[in-house]
Amino acid sequence: MPNQHITEFLNYYIKLPNPQYAVLLKGKWGSGKTYFINQYKKQLKKKYIYVSLYGVSSYEEIETKFLESSNPELFNKKTIYASVLAKAFISDKIQGSLKEIKKSLSSLNAKEKILIFDDIERCSLKIVDLLGYINNFVEHQAFKVILIANEEELDKTDKYKNIKEKLIGKTFEFKTNPSDAYDSFLSELKNDKSIKENILEKEKSNILEFFEKSESNNLRALRQSLLDYERFYDEVLIKHFEKKEMIKDILYCFFIFSFEIRQGNEEVLALLNDKQNSNFLSLSSLSKYKLYGDFNAIIPIVQWKEILLNSNIQKESITEALKNSKYYIDENTPSWRKLSYFHNLADDEFKVLLEDVFQKFKLNEYKDYKHFKFVASMLLYFQEKELFSIEFEKLFDLIKINFEALFDENNFNIEDIYFIIKDIRISDSSYENIAYFESKNFERLESYINKVLEERKILKQKKDLEKIILAIKEKDTQILLDLLEGKNDRRILDYKDKPIMNYINIDKLFKTLIKTDGLTMSYFGESIKDRYYKEKEMLFEEDIFLKMLLKKCEDYIKENKGKLSTHNLNERIVKNLKIALSQIEKMKNEIISYNKNYSKQIPELFTNIIHNTCNKDYTKEQLNAWANPNIDYEVWEKRLNKTKPYLAILDEKLVGFTEFYEDYIDCFYVHHKYQGQGVGNALLSHLLNQAKQNKIKTLRVDASITAKPFFEKHGFKEVKKNYVKRDNQDLINYSMTLNI
Template sequence: MPNSHIHDFILDYCLSEAPPNYAILLKGPWGVGKTWFIKKAIQNINNKNVKELYISLYGINSFSAIEYEFYRTLHPILSSKGMDLAGKIIRGTLKATLKIDINSDGKDDASTNISIPDINLPEYLKNTSDLVLIFDDIERCSIATSDLLGYINHFVEHQNYKVILVANEAELEKNEKYRIIKEKLIGKTFEITPELDLVLDKFTSDTRTEKFYNPHLDLIKQTYSQSKYGNLRHLRQALLDFTRLEQKLPHEVTDSQELVAHLLQLLLIFTFEIRHGEISAKDISSFKFGWLSQISSSVTEEKTAIAKLTEKYPRIKNQELLLDADLWIEILDKGIINDTLITKQLKNTKYLISKKTPNWIKLWNFRTHTNETFKELTNEVWTHFRELKFLDPQEIKHISGMMMFFSSKKIFEKSIQEILIETKICIDRIREAGHFNERQKLGFRENESAFGMAFFFKESEEFLEVCDYIQKISQEAYISTFSTIGGKLIKRLPVEPFMFSEALCNTEKTNETYYDVPILTGIPPETFVASLLEVHTDDLYDACRFFRERYKARYNTALIQEKEWVSRVKEIIEYEVNSRAGTLYGYCLNEILEFSINEAVSDLENFKI
């Protein structure tokens, strides 16, 4: 068993009747399991009736703070709230004034009058003469290393205490004086190696779902070993994160052992690499393309991040990330688990294909089929595609991309150019049938993937031409609905003037917003002014607030189409102001003209196209 010799030595060291007059150092990098190891060792020495005093020095910045930790550990009741006065009285009996000579040159190197605990406490407080002192997180203490180790040396050299230090020695060695002090204080140094089997049992037990992890223990061990980081803390975090994810998924997903193993493997790898600083969560967005491109890259080219991971983790199925990059980023970077969307995308994977799975998704997982099944699916999907049975723009991208890819590999008889022409014809016919009228919200990686699956052939000119064509036709279809939408919107102006303006501004207060599309071109200026004149004078300001805010974002060049509309509205308002001169309503209209509409005219004049 790893570290068993260290356990044995510590036990002998603590049971020795003669004072050793040296401390033991347990070293190892952060996350290797040093604290876990020493806590287990404490159990062993306690079983031999040896008492210990364990203190973590993480963040401690003074010797008095160390003293208080001694006191708090020895007397938790007296250090609790409500016992502060009694605690101060008794704590006063624990102090002694000492001078500490760090380098044995006869001079006091540390501050005088340092208060340290008098370990030989009064009998009625406990006999602590056989205590083993354990100081963890030495390198994370805010006290200067030389002062701290000189302080600890007093317990070893002058009071004959057995002391165990736990530290990441690589950090201590950055201090030039460390090696000199180490020779005086530390007699034995042991390096802790991860006790994976024992720790993994504890970690899975902590998740309270250890039975769930039992079938995947070998995968966890292998992935952890391949990381070469030896950081048990990162492993524990990954398992806790995966447990949180798994518990939000339905049984139909988690019952698939293969799917769970694949998902677990990816989360482990991403967590290890991100926590170690080798990649960021955002890098995942480039992984699928990276996997495809590494096959053809020359040996002289610098390897992509995913190429390096593929070499490091040979079993990684990075060509199938199971989830969209955006979902992975949410999980790893923000702790967000969109279980509805995650479940939907996992159901599209090859692991959960069923009779209910759409044939085009079955075709996306083409590597899982026989040649006969592949041909049947290809012909059926293409036929249904030409029969306009696929209306979703993302489905159209998937199917056209797959067919182009199959054509490029000589496993589909249509040429890429034929597929491109047929796809455009289908898009036109779908538009003519009244579809594509809904506004298409473009994502950051709109042409990368959809439904948790990467688009095939997505780097080709032909596929990008399909994407551009869908965007163009969708935009035209949406613009054609402006008169209908405008007709509904203008009816709100007299009754809900504030909400009318909200719908035209960039705001989170309403889901119905047209802040970035020239929707006003669908409302005749005369109709707008007629509705505005029905608004009470007290509500005119709210009704016309959009004029001041709508055109501030000059990057939104689509709104330049409303320039003529605003100018015409200004002309009509000016006429109404003149015709109502000398009236309160005329005065309020003029205020709107001066402080709202004129500002909109000025903003549109300054638009940069």
């Protein structure tokens, strides 16, 4: 018993006739002080008055708590709701008054009782005055007093040490006893589904081991985790009770996650909040828990986040994940799923399953995009690990042929796939809660798929540009609006935020416009006018299209005066084109040349962006090597005077910057809170205009892992992968080029 000596001393202390000092029981929040005193109170029976000072802001509140604690049957919140009423009520029962209580508790027969004051540091009264008040009971009325507090907080109070010397004669530092607390917490459970005896008593040693390894000394975290797990078990897991191994593995996940979250483990919190991360969370990185090699989180990461951070148990989704797990494999389970848990297979079984999966793959039977990608990743992994005897090129050629065929047979739809890739609620890193098999060959597969998808997207864009012209010709304003303004449907590829108008056949568009009616012209013109505004900077590069179409319209108007079509063209198209160009020019002015007034903000923004945006792709040590938090402003000022970066300003605030010299883009950064709002597009559009003015044909950039997708989206192609050494850290980036 780690705190037995405290119990023994308190037993000695309460027998003293007039000790003239108080005993302080100190410990950090959640260390179990209150749990200990609650156990000790049972030993005292009713010979104590216990008062929690949490949030107490007046001495009258303390005295009311005295009444409630000393005679709970007589005094409670219903009977003591105002001091006046309390005085009248008490006078008939115990011949005392609240005034007298301020001086003495004898009227409550409290002389033989121990006064216990808990949560001293959480009292709203001034600590020194409060302790002086308590000292009155010790020094002048011979009470025995036990104080319970987090002394680290009391030490922050001026003059605390002075009053402590006068009031407190003995101090004990409380040592956490998780085992006893655990048993006590179990007794608090409802235990409707017998979780206590069936699960938690049997797993006590493992849960306490996790608690210890999490380095948490907060027993409140242990208690809350037990209560949360009971709710989770009662609502979901009880229905899977026969799957003992699964119940045990989920319990391990639950308590490890719960303890780490309450400890503020940034790695776990980042994974739970990473919307693009796998639905499947490996715990192998948490090596201190010494879990077996293929241990995994079973439930999708998005569900763990809901359970642990939002207390939201989505029963249907969780049940589906459990049913799809390895714990439910039987004779009806498809071969690909059995094979995904290959670690548990015998040699002959593995061989048979692999052959079955490969034959089905050869016949192109996996027709769902993510299913196809998962099976392909699995085959590539086994080939790379020499578990599948087939030449890589032969296997990869088969994958490419089948992938293209699924598009040609309309099994794959480019809009559906882009919905999967772009929707933050869906992760393209797993299939049915099983992660894609990672390998070097899988990286090649991803590059190939991205290339095909880009080609298919461009092909669809060309067809849709023809649809825009056809809609004008056929006066179908609804299709026109759907393509240019969108349908607010994530599953449909529209162009409300995609700069495609530069690629339309302007001659064909113009000839169609002058032949259509005024209403259709109006719809097209209004859509163009409303297309360009703040947060849509990615569309500003369409000013090339706008200027070319405007010139054609103005030339036509000069030569065809007096026609209705000319009038409509001027009123419905030309005026709106001019408004759109004016809006773009006005908003482009928010990209400004270097101003020395921002010389301090730029390095601060640089450091902030790297540590807040790139932390998913680089380690903390790499980030510090890349952007040292201790900024050297003098070095930066010299650099900025030389490079003179372009600055993105929104509402007079610096939100991004980039350096550009000759054909090279350097330091291309956007504030993490403004990403996805068109700031990066506006900066890049500005650089493209600069390049065109200077007749530069190719742009170069060395993009980080984090920035690479942005540049790929804008047509940059990877040339090579680089390993840059900074402060003994290897940082990966990619040399990329764009032909203008």
